[in-house]
Amino acid sequence: GAVVSQHPSRVICKSGTSVKIECRSLDFQATTMFWYRQFPKQSLMLMATSNEGSKATYEQGVEKDKFLINHASLTLSTLTVTSAHPEDSSFYICSARRPLGTGSNQPQHFGDGTRLSIL
């Protein structure tokens, strides 16, 4: 079964709206989660790394004031797209990896993604 849950799966809203996406690890504690973005017919690009209890680390070119990340607990990270505009329309996917202490290198598990459409 799924080990990472992401909600909502689809959002359609007006320009200027802020949208919050949740990512939960279901059966393990994730000190680190990752947020990716995928435009149509393109690959997944890492946006930011979410760290529990500290600030997120953003990839080059990703606006931290536009994409607010909060990782307040060991099982939940949220991505808020603030004042969303049509160019923010995309597919957003989160992922998490079991802590390294649980064994050898672990695979990354992905949520089912959130399709965001800004009108």
Next chain:
Amino acid sequence: GIQVEQSPPDLILQEGANSTLRCNFSDSVNNLQWFHQNPWGQLINLFYIPSGTKQNGRLSATTVATERYSLLYISSSQTTDSGVYFCAVLSNSGYALNFGKGTSLLVTP
């Protein structure tokens, strides 16, 4: 950062045919995963294979870490195998998976 190249970019097969997808990467890796992205966008984890060979039904994968490549074999393809196949790697110095551009597979009846 680490470069991930997948080939071919597009592939059309008739049902029942076999195929091999390739993933080349530019540096040593701690992790390599193959995914199938279905039409709804869901990423289905096929293999976690930083080295060696694994098989799961009609699918198998081999990673030769020393030569920096991985292969995904699909045998007796079915129309439900259609979609995009991604290879993603975690370099020794990295912290998150880096994705290749994918192979778009269409299996026709």
